Structure formats: structure tokens, C-alpha cells
Amino acid sequence: MKNIFLMIIVLLSIKCSSQTVNIKDKDGTRTNGAYYKDVDNELNQFEGTYQLITNNGNDELTIVFKKFTNQYNTKFYQDVLAGEIRFKKNGVTYFDNLNKLNLNLPNKYLHDICGNSLIENDTRPVCEDCSANQFRARLIFFGRNNICGGYVILQKIIENGQEKIKASFYHDCNEYYPGQSENPNPYLVAGDYILTRIN
């Protein structure tokens, strides 16, 4: 009887210590041992390979996204959406990291795009053309090969039955480090890009 009672207490302790937080409710804090979970599978809508080709094929932006679940980072667990980019301009490929998404990186934030923030329509920048209850994803864009990064906001669009995303890049080069140019000139410039799902 005593042992059963002890076991119940142990099980209850384990249960209490593993807390699940919906990533929609993240508030900038992190609790050790908690699981920041994409409870409503909102990140799934962005998975896949998306592409924008212009300038007679000389300009290309291709982004591949993949969701990783239950990633442990030594303090807490989380679901994240990671992405990698191929960028070509005027026929010159500046970076092509699409295959890196298949690498088994210990920290998914080592991918060039990563995050798990979901933002509502009226969160700045306000989304005028989002449907009701539609969530966008705000992910960190590290821009490691792009001179400058920042973040990217993804909005899913269905146009004539075709899956697309609007990727809005915002650059924040305000992280001074010695030797940094005062006028960074990124290859992939900030702005909105509509990409079509190809895979």
C-alpha cells in the first residue's frame, strides 16, 4: 500500500513537471521542461517546397520548409518550422542551401530559417487579406549567406486551387559587430514574395 502511494506521488510529480504550452500562447518566456507544441498543427500548412521564378528564369527564390516536432534544446521541448533557401539573381546563384534541410542538425535554429511564432491577423504588420482565424508564422531569417537577415512572415494563400505562400522578409542588420559594413547590401532584399508550391 505504501509503495502504491509512493508510485502515485512519483507519477503525479512527473505529470506536473511536464507542461505543454500551445505555441499560439507563447509570451516570450520559457519554462524548463515544458513542451511548446503546435497543438493545432498550424505550422503544417507551410511545409513543402515553394518557388518564385522571374526574369526569364534568371531570378529564382526557392524555399523548402519542414516541421520538426518535440525538439529538445537542453531546457525545453518545442515544435519548430525550419527552412532553407536557394537564391539566384541575374543568372548567378548566390546561395543554394536546400539540401541542408535534410541534415540532422542538433539545433534546428542552425537552419537559415527557423521559428515557431504564430501571429494573428491583427498583429503588426496587420494582415488585410487573411481569412478569419488564419494564423501566419513569424520565423527568424538568419541570412547567414545573405549579408543581412531578420525575420520572415509566412502567409498561406490558395489561388485557383494552387497552394502559395506570401513570404514577407524584414531585414534587421542592427546587430553591430566589428567590421560590419554601415550599409549592408543583402542579395535577397526585404519585401514580399509570392511563391508557388512545387513539391
Add this chain to the structure above:
Amino acid sequence: MIYFLYLKEYYKPKPFFMRKKQKQGSRFLFGTLGLFLIGIAFGGCEKELFEDSLYKDKMTIKKVSFEEFKRNLKAHEKFKTIREGTRNDAMMARYEYNEEYGVYFDPDNIKLITKDNLKNYTIPLLKEPNDSLIKNLVLSEKPDLSYSAKILGYKLTDEEIELIKQGINPNLTNKIYEKRIDGGSNVSNSYSNLCGLEINFTYVPNYCCDGIHYYGQPCNYDGTDCSPPPFSVIIEVVYVLCPEESVGGPTPPSGPVNPTNPPTDPGGGLGGDGSNPDDGATTPINNEAEEEVITTLVLPGLAGVTEIEDPCFSLKKLFENDSISPHRKPDIKPKVEQLNEIIASGLPHEGIYSLAKNSNGDYSTSNLTISPTGTSALPKYGGDFYGSIHSHWFLLYPMLTWSDVFSLKTSYMEAIPSNRTEAITIMVAKECLTCESTVVYAIKIDNWNTFRAKIGNELFNNPDTENFTEIKDKIKVVNDQFAEKFRNGMNNQELEQLFLENFANHGISLYKANDELDNWSKLTLSGNQFIPVTKTPCN
């Protein structure tokens, strides 16, 4: 030449009385009490033994003022013999140039390490832009109470220097060079790499910036009188008998250096200026066992805690103008109005002015820079620049971001010491999406060490940045997590509250300009849930 470079490692055993005892029940009360008392007794013994072992070497480290250093007459006399610098006006504003000593040095960051009652001073020297080494003059007391002098040079990348500034010690293996300046047969004219056969480094976790800190003892960091981890490594260089080998040689031009190509002095600064006939001479290092050298890596101009004037005083000054001598006052009001126009245009740009004050006390601002579409504006840092005023695109976050706070830290760190008290980041944004009016916020540093600790803690204790090699990537992660706090429909007061909840009591304060742009109010948390922020006008 063979060197062994190692670090002493100390472990602090957990005293018995610190270990938790679980109560078994009242019937075990006396037994538990007995065990507890025995624990205290044994714990006390263990602590004593540990301290004996710890103090055997009697190694302590502390920062000393230049005045205190000068009171050590023998060390000071030795210092006066050092003539390693040539006058360079460009460096005058940032570092101490002492004609008597003929050397540029940072008098605010002298470290004293004492071991076995022998003193070892580490004095950071200047680093010129084209100098490939961070240089520390090391004065080591010998058993006969005289002092030996060496310059240790650290070949660090910009990224590694930035890491040190953030409180992280980089791996120093194969990055330490030495130059002997002791005179006589021990003089060398270039730096040789201390690439010993066996190099072990151990980093000591805590180091107090004020007072004495014994290794192995906890540094009870409370955010006020101690600094976080920087400079937590003591380097002991032990010289042993080694094959005779020549070092030095003619001084080639400075340039990229690797361990197989030892760095040399650039023309000025610490190097010879060509006027000395010994410049470029090859002098073999004495092939004898020498005393050990104990030092710690110190970056010049880093840890100095500048006396910070009342933030209200420097803030109010920003709005002052002088029609006769316009450069005598900052007069930022027209700049704020210009930024208001950029915000009103609705275009997705940020505008920025960088603020500067030269050595004559004349204020100036940079030209207006408008960022590319969807891109944040970048301030200028270093030299005379001490801060910036920038606008936020009205569709984005209408409050200071985490990277704006980091920008304040950078402005402080990169500014010349005399300008640090004025370090500031000012942000102008629309009060609300549909408002015509704008708000002007400013952040100022109250306590540099507390502020630096806050930034370092958020940057380096974030598990999402594990395995990151670049500071800018870490900043993005922390910035993103700070942005999570922003909720839909937050008004300005809620945004102020959000900012203060994260940064109040962490060494910076938040101010808001009045509508007339002639005064500021300090914003603090009130503790009242209905009016969460208190505004206290600057007198």
C-alpha cells in the same frame, strides 16, 4: 622552444551542511538532529581542509586603479622603463598616453593577480586598427621582489573579441604570443607564438570585478558590484628548458598572421618606429628556465565603469540649442521632426541620425540615413559617436526592440570613454496605427555592469542558440523571443509596461519626451495594475 601553458583548476566540494536531509518522521527527530550536527562538524572540517588547499597558492585577482598601482613603487619603477609606444594623436582620445612612460595604456583596467604573496600586474595596452594583437603588459614580481616585464599578445579574431566583450572566453590555444622587453639579453623585437607541446586551458566560472575574489569560492553576483563571467581565466605561463632558438628578426609589414607566421608590430604603437637602431635585430631568447608568468587576458577600454551623469541632465541637453554656437548643443529637435515626416509618409523605411561629440565638446549629427525597404536602419558606432535617433515604420513594432537595447550597449562600448556617459538610443514611432501623433522614447544606462550582465545573460543562456558561432545570430533569437511578448491591441502604456518588465532594474532606464520636445519623463513600473507606468518629469 618548449612552453607549457596550463591553468589551475579548483573545485569547490559541497559542504555537508548544504546537503538536504529528508525528515523521516518525528521519531527520527533526535537521530536526524544528531546527524545534522555531525554533518556540520564534518562539513566544517571539509571546508577548512578545502580552504587550506585553496589558500596554499594564495591566488587572488582584483582590479586596481592606476593610483593604487603607482603606490607599488617597484612595479611602478619597472613600468617607467617601458618605452614601447610612439605618440599617435589618433589614439589620444581613447587611451592614456603617458609621455613619462612612453606607452599607451588603459589605466582603468589594470588587473592584479597575487600568488604566494607575489604580485602580477596585467596592464592592457592599445590596439591600433591595423594591429593584429591584443596586447597586455605583464609585470611579474620575482622572489627577490624585483619585477620582470613582458608583453603578451593575443591573436584574436573580431568575432572572438566580440565574444569576450559579451563575457565568453574564446579558446586561446595557439593564440598567445609574447614579446620580451626586459632589456639585456632577453629583449626580442617581435612576437613569438607560445605554441607549447601541451596546452591546457580551464576557465574559471566567476570573477568579481570589485574587491578580491578567491578562486574556488563563489562570486555572489548580485548585479551591482560584480561583473559576469568576463576575464575568468588565469593564464600561467611556465617556462622550462627548451632548445635554443632564435626569435625576432626584421619586422615585416603587418598583415594576416597565423601561428606559423608570428605577428609583428605595426610601424607605430607598440612597435619600433624605425628610429631605434635595434629595431629588427634578431636576439635569441635566453635558453634558461625562467620564472612563471601569471596573467589574465584584458581587453583595453572594456570594463571601465564610466561615471554616468544624471540621465535627465544629458537628456534635457539633447533638446537645447545655441543659435550663436550651434555646435555647443546637440539640438536634436529638428531631427525628430524630420523623422516624424518619414513616419508620416507611411513608407516602409526607417530613418536614422547618429549622434556625435568630438574632443572639443562640439556636438554634431550624421546625415539622415533612410534604410532600404523593409530594413532597419543602422547606427554608426565608435569614435565620437555616442548614440542615435531612429524611427520605426508605423506598421511594425511601435516600441524599442531588443536589438535597439543591444544598440545602446554597443554605442556605450564603442564610444570614446568621455562620451560614454551620453550613450543613448532614441526611437520615434507613431502612437497608434491610426494616430497622427508620434512618441519619442529614449533609453539610458544607469549601471553599466548590471546592464551588461542582463544582455550577456539573455544572449548566452538561451538554449536555442546552442552551437551558434555568431553573435548576430544569437541576437536574432533573443529579439524574436522579445517580440513574442507583443500582443494585439496593446496601447502605448502597455508597451511601456512590457518594456519595463523586461528591462527595469537591469541597469537601464526608459524615458519619454513630452509633446513640446523640451523635456523628458522617466517611466517606471508603478505596481498599480490600472495605471502600470508612472511618469516622473525630469526637473
